[in-house]
Amino acid sequence: MSISDTKKIVPASLVEEILGLKEARRAVLLAHNYQLGEVQDIADFVGDSLELSRQAAATEAEVIVFCGVKFMAETAKILSPEKTVLLPDLQAGCPLCDMATAEEVRARKASLPGVPVVSYVNTTADVKAESDICCTSSNAVKVVESLPQEEILFLPDRNLGSWTAEQTGKRLIIWDGYCITHQRILSEHILGLKEKYPDAEVVVHPECTPEVRRLANAVRSTSGILRYARESSASTIIVGTEIGILHRLKKENPEKVFLAPSALPVCPNMKRITLEKVLWSLEEMVYPIEIPEEIRVPAKRAIDRMLALP
Numbered sequence: 184m185s186i187s188d189t190k191k192i193v194p195a196s197l198v199e200e201i202l203g204l205k206e207a208r209r210a211v212l213l214a215h216n217y218q219l220g221e222v223q224d225i226a227d228f229v230g231d232s233l234e235l236s237r238q239a240a241a242t243e244a245e246v247i248v249f250c251g252v253k254f255m256a257e258t259a260k261i262l263s264p265e266k267t268v269l270l271p272d273l274q275a276g277c278p279l280c281d282m283a284t285a286e287e288v289r290a291r292k293a294s295l296p297g298v299p300v301v302s303y304v305n306t307t308a309d310v311k312a313e314s315d316i317c318c319t320s321s322n323a324v325k326v327v328e329s330l331p332q333e334e335i336l337f338l339p340d341r342n343l344g345s346w347t348a349e350q351t352g353k354r355l356i357i358w359d360g361y362c363i364t365h366q367r368i369l370s371e372h373i374l375g376l377k378e379k380y381p382d383a384e385v386v387v388h389p390e391c392t393p394e395v396r397r398l399a400n401a402v403r404s405t406s407g408i409l410r411y412a413r414e415s416s417a418s419t420i421i422v423g424t425e426i427g428i429l430h431r432l433k434k435e436n437p438e439k440v441f442l443a444p445s446a447l448p449v450c451p452n453m454k455r456i457t458l459e460k461v462l463w464s465l466e467e468m469v470y471p472i473e474i475p476e477e478i479r480v481p482a483k484r485a486i487d488r489m490l491a492l493p
């Protein structure tokens with residue numbers, strides 16, 4: 184099934200208002216690859232978690248409006264405490280994040296003395312504060328390889344964890360969390376499309392289950408999927424991740440066909456951010472993210488260790 188992206192016609196006046204206010208507030212708009220098409224189109228930068236973290240750390244803007252989910256805005260605030268970081272909808276959370284609490288991580292660490300903790304950035308600030316180093320889906324392998332230890336506690340995504348263990352050969356103790364959106368990508372959906380489009384290539388996100396990953400030509404982060412699409416000679420590509428990425432894939436590769444496995448992989452939290460909410464966010468300066476220093480400082484250490492890797 185070919186799924187169109189979520190782009191819709193938006194009033195020019197709404198876009199003008201946002202852009203005018205953005206300038207007046209000296210703000211920058213950062214958007215994740217899973218955001219609605221119209222939100223991506225007005226952003227100053229669109230990228231994956233790692234790219235967005237780097238942008239947040241480097242920007243000279245006074246205000247960051249984060250078009251993504253809460254842990255991403257928290258990461259921006261951890262890196263740039265002097266800036267105002269706004270999340271246009273406070274309900275835009277991440278169920279995967281909520282599958283590991285700081286208390287649970289502390290208890291697990293106590294039972295594994297000497298075992299370092301690698302946290303996917305899809306964690307709350309206080310879980311990051313309990314971690315030795317963070318990772319994203321684009322650098323998880325590099326992060327795990329950078330550690331001298333062979334045994335590592337990896338959290339919270341079991342699929343990214345099993346993929347990283349396969350790639351590195353290290354003994355990962357893997358938390359039992361998962362992304363509800365990527366869990367909806369089923370091998371039967373991929374097989375059905377492959378039957379219909381036998382020449383199509385398959386690229387999927389590492390948050391997909393091992394069964395789905397085994398059917399793929401490549402396993403990549405969202406930025407990796409974008410690169411794969413640019414470089415592949417295939418004219419049809421089946422894309423196993425949240426369908427918001429189709430917007431950018433089609434925009435950057437108008438001559439190629441991109442197919443989503445089904446209409447199911449939609450992250451309802453990512454889709455909470457609308458242009459209207461971005462405008463209200465700039466008008467009312469809502470919702471500011473605040474993180475206590477005793478959590479921010481150790482959380483920043485874990486993120487900085489990741490960012491320091493080449």
Ligand code: SF4
Pocket residue numbers: 217252276277278279280305362363364365425450451452453
């Ligand atoms: S796509 Fe999955 S991991 Fe990403 S924000 Fe949505 S629920 Fe969380």
